[in-house]
Amino acid sequence: MEQYEPEPLTPVQLSAMRRSLRSGRAALNRRSLLRASAGGALAAGGLGALSACGIPAAGKTEGGTSAEDHSKDEKEVNFSNWTEYIDIDESEKHHPTLDAFTKRTGIKVKYTEDINDNNEFFGKIQPQLAAGQDTGRDLIVLTDWLAGRLIRLGWVQKLDPANLPHAYANLSSQFRSPDWDPGRAYSYPWQGISTVIAYNKKALDGIEVTSVSDMLDNPRLKGRIGFLTEMRDSIGMTLLDMGKDPAKFTDDDYDAAIARLQKAVDQGQIRRFTGNDYTSDITSGDFAACIAWAGDVVQLKADSPDVDFVIPDSGYMTSTDNMLIPNKARHKTNAERLMDYYYEPEPAAELAAYINYVCPVDGVKPYLAKIDESAADNPLIIPDREMAAKSHAFRSLSSKEETAYEEKFAKLTGA
Amino acid sequence: MAALTEAPPPLAPAPEAKPPRRRGRWTPYWLLLPGILWLLVFFAMPMIYQASTSVQTGSLEEGYKVTWHFATYWDALSDYYPQFLRSVLYAGAATILCLILGYPLAYLIAFRAGRWRNLIMILVIAPFFTSFLIRTLAWKTILADSGPVVGALNTLHVLDVTSWLGWTSGDRVLATPLAVVCGLTYNFLPFMILPLYSSLERIDGRLHEAAGDLYAKPVTTFRKVTFPLSMPGVVSGTLLTFIPASGDYVNADLLGSTDTRMVGNVIQSQFLRILDYPTAAALSFILMAAILIMVTFYIRRSGTEDLV
Numbered sequence: 001m002e003q004y005e006p007e008p009l010t011p012v013q014l015s016a017m018r019r020s021l022r023s024g025r026a027a028l029n030r031r032s033l034l035r036a037s038a039g040g041a042l043a044a045g046g047l048g049a050l051s052a053c054g055i056p057a058a059g060k061t062e063g064g065t066s067a068e069d070h071s072k073d074e075k076e077v078n079f080s081n082w083t084e085y086i087d088i089d090e091s092e093k094h095h096p097t098l099d100a101f102t103k104r105t106g107i108k109v110k111y112t113e114d115i116n117d118n119n120e121f122f123g124k125i126q127p128q129l130a131a132g133q134d135t136g137r138d139l140i141v142l143t144d145w146l147a148g149r150l151i152r153l154g155w156v157q158k159l160d161p162a163n164l165p166h167a168y169a170n171l172s173s174q175f176r177s178p179d180w181d182p183g184r185a186y187s188y189p190w191q192g193i194s195t196v197i198a199y200n201k202k203a204l205d206g207i208e209v210t211s212v213s214d215m216l217d218n219p220r221l222k223g224r225i226g227f228l229t230e231m232r233d234s235i236g237m238t239l240l241d242m243g244k245d246p247a248k249f250t251d252d253d254y255d256a257a258i259a260r261l262q263k264a265v266d267q268g269q270i271r272r273f274t275g276n277d278y279t280s281d282i283t284s285g286d287f288a289a290c291i292a293w294a295g296d297v298v299q300l301k302a303d304s305p306d307v308d309f310v311i312p313d314s315g316y317m318t319s320t321d322n323m324l325i326p327n328k329a330r331h332k333t334n335a336e337r338l339m340d341y342y343y344e345p346e347p348a349a350e351l352a353a354y355i356n357y358v359c360p361v362d363g364v365k366p367y368l369a370k371i372d373e374s375a376a377d378n379p380l381i382i383p384d385r386e387m388a389a390k391s392h393a394f395r396s397l398s399s400k401e402e403t404a405y406e407e408k409f410a411k412l413t414g415a
Numbered sequence: 416m417a418a419l420t421e422a423p424p425p426l427a428p429a430p431e432a433k434p435p436r437r438r439g440r441w442t443p444y445w446l447l448l449p450g451i452l453w454l455l456v457f458f459a460m461p462m463i464y465q466a467s468t469s470v471q472t473g474s475l476e477e478g479y480k481v482t483w484h485f486a487t488y489w490d491a492l493s494d495y496y497p498q499f500l501r502s503v504l505y506a507g508a509a510t511i512l513c514l515i516l517g518y519p520l521a522y523l524i525a526f527r528a529g530r531w532r533n534l535i536m537i538l539v540i541a542p543f544f545t546s547f548l549i550r551t552l553a554w555k556t557i558l559a560d561s562g563p564v565v566g567a568l569n570t571l572h573v574l575d576v577t578s579w580l581g582w583t584s585g586d587r588v589l590a591t592p593l594a595v596v597c598g599l600t601y602n603f604l605p606f607m608i609l610p611l612y613s614s615l616e617r618i619d620g621r622l623h624e625a626a627g628d629l630y631a632k633p634v635t636t637f638r639k640v641t642f643p644l645s646m647p648g649v650v651s652g653t654l655l656t657f658i659p660a661s662g663d664y665v666n667a668d669l670l671g672s673t674d675t676r677m678v679g680n681v682i683q684s685q686f687l688r689i690l691d692y693p694t695a696a697a698l699s700f701i702l703m704a705a706i707l708i709m710v711t712f713y714i715r716r717s718g719t720e721d722l723v
Binding site: 119120122123130152153222223224265268270271272273277280281284285286399403406407410412413414415 | 474475476498552555556559560561584585587589590669671672673674675676680681683684685686687688690691
């Protein structure tokens with residue numbers, strides 16, 4: 001048998017191969033890079049393809065569109081919530097209130113902490129909801145203004161009151177009828193959030209801060225004041241300080257509040273606008289005072305005794321994070337049952353004892369006192385009459401207003 | 416290919432008249448397929464989608480339609496050119512700082528580290544094991560107003576100089592341009608060191624000896640031999656640093672203030688807050704075009720052929 005011999009390559013072929021490996025055509029060089037990028041630009045300019053794209057109009061169906069409800073045959077519910085926003089046991093694996101719900105109803109809860117930021121989360125679910133698709137979530141928790149936007153766009157489902165007897169009976173009056181969801185047809189609050197002024201005693205060094213004016217006008221606090229990137233909290237607190245009502249302000253009032261903050265930015269009084277990361281600034285003392293969320297401050301206080309908060313005489317902003325059922329959710333009834341469960345005083349008390357936000361459920365106090373006496377007396381968790389009187393909500397905005405206001409606020413924060 | 420066809424000695428004729436089966440002629444293309452698909456799905460399609468978005472008008476309620484509204488580009492540019500300039504400035508400063516810090520280190524690893532070479536390489540790469548966000552947040556602790564770094568800089572009156580230059584304000588570093596540039600430099604330094612190292616490491620040590628034999632002083636050897644040979648590393652290192660740094664928004668967001676916002680921050684806020692998708696898309700394209708033009712010009716000027 002003849003043995004196979006590879007054909008010998010000619011010296012010319014060999015040298016061509018070698019060249020192509022080192023620096024010939026195969027090597028990544030400037031010319032090939034330029035050519036490649038020019039090709040990329042051309043491909044991107046395929047004009048015909050461009051007009052084929054477009055974003056469909058929001059579904060204008062009143063009451064949202066439901067998918068077939070699989071609640072009966074699939075005993076589960078997919079619950080998306082913010083991080084660290086529920087009770088958790090020592091092992092950091094189980095959520096006692098959810099476990100109790102599963103035990104009683106047989107409905108498994110798939111709990112996901114995938115909401116970090118309202119805007120970001122909206123960016124995430126917007127393509128699916130706009131296209132009328134299932135997001136894979138049965139229950140989501142969003143702050144007022146975004147909940148209002150989803151209702152406006154028709155992207156969430158109307159709730160069935162028959163499944164929500166406790167929620168209907170126990171929702172505290174403060175939260176009963178927000179202007180963006182009159183009578184709570186689409187949403188029920190998960191927790192309430194109070195926006196207050198936090199300060200660092202050590203950093204303040206004896207300077208008194210009890211109002212937004214104190215923060216903005218004291219030259220000794222130059223460059224050590226923080227505001228939130230959440231427009232409604234920062235502007236709301238400023239409006240209150242200016243004697244305006246955030247529930248019914250005008251365009252001029254808004255512009256005046258922006259101008260007041262712009263002046264403070266220009267003078268270098270405001271160090272920066274922050275999201276949740278203000279917590280590190282206030283504990284390190286880089287912020288002497290800042291607009292903050294009370295629930296965070298209650299937790300920060302436990303670790304750093306210098307941090308405390310004050311509620312201005314002019315009042316404070318309250319908002320809620322609301323449970324909503326997005327369009328096409330597969331387990332609507334199960335989601336409603338879970339919603340209703342958290343309006344029973346006992347689970348509500350257990351939740352309130354763990355996370356220090358405003359409890360939206362009436363009649364929780366005696367149950368909470370059994371778990372944690374001091375929490376039950378804390379007006380930030382169970383608001384007393386005086387606290388409730390000082391609480392203000394930001395009015396809902398039309399789509400046009402929202403764009404215009406966010407744009408002005410973005411200019412203020414530099415982008 | 417030209418060289419192959421012009422090859423003077425003809426290929427040995429096949430013993431039989433049958434043309435040889437061209438085995439594996441399509442193999443390279445099959446092997447390329449996953450990469451091409453990947454590029455199509457994750458690069459070409461999003462690009463077309465974004466390009467389309469940038470010429471649409473509408474609102475969330477009414478939907479967006481392609482109306483060939485090219486004015487969006489002009490509006491975006493005229494509204495946000497300060498942020499564009501700032502991005503180029505900060506990314507450029509960070510790139511130069513990376514080069515100044517990274518070159519000696521890469522040189523050390525390539526020529527002088529000996530048995531410590533692997534250890535130092537690991538130290539360069541180690542920060543990558545933690546998240547980008549955590550690394551950036553760590554700078555807030557390092558540069559805290561009451562921290563030792565800022566304290567020392569204040570005692571040495573360095574911050575008086577930098578404030579006068581407009582890089583910092585008052586007696587702090589955080590929430591100033593300097594902090595943002597420092598953050599960018601830190602976060603992108605390994606992208607500079609690695610290509611520099613790989614091109615320095617390839618230099619034949621005998622070339623240095625030859626330069627010495629020809630009575631070149633060490634400085635001359637570096638200027639005439641080492642540095643020119645390391646140019647591919649310098650070019651790819653600066654590109655790998657500059658391009659992502661100019662689009663970065665995390666450093667400006669966490670370490671900066673209102674007057675340090677970069678174009679990445681504008682795109683983020685247009686896209687997520689104001690929900691002005693066309694403007695966000697237009698800004699992204701302007702940024703890409705600007706980078707492409709700058710990079711083209713830079714590669715042409717740098718006079719190097721190879722990038723690796």
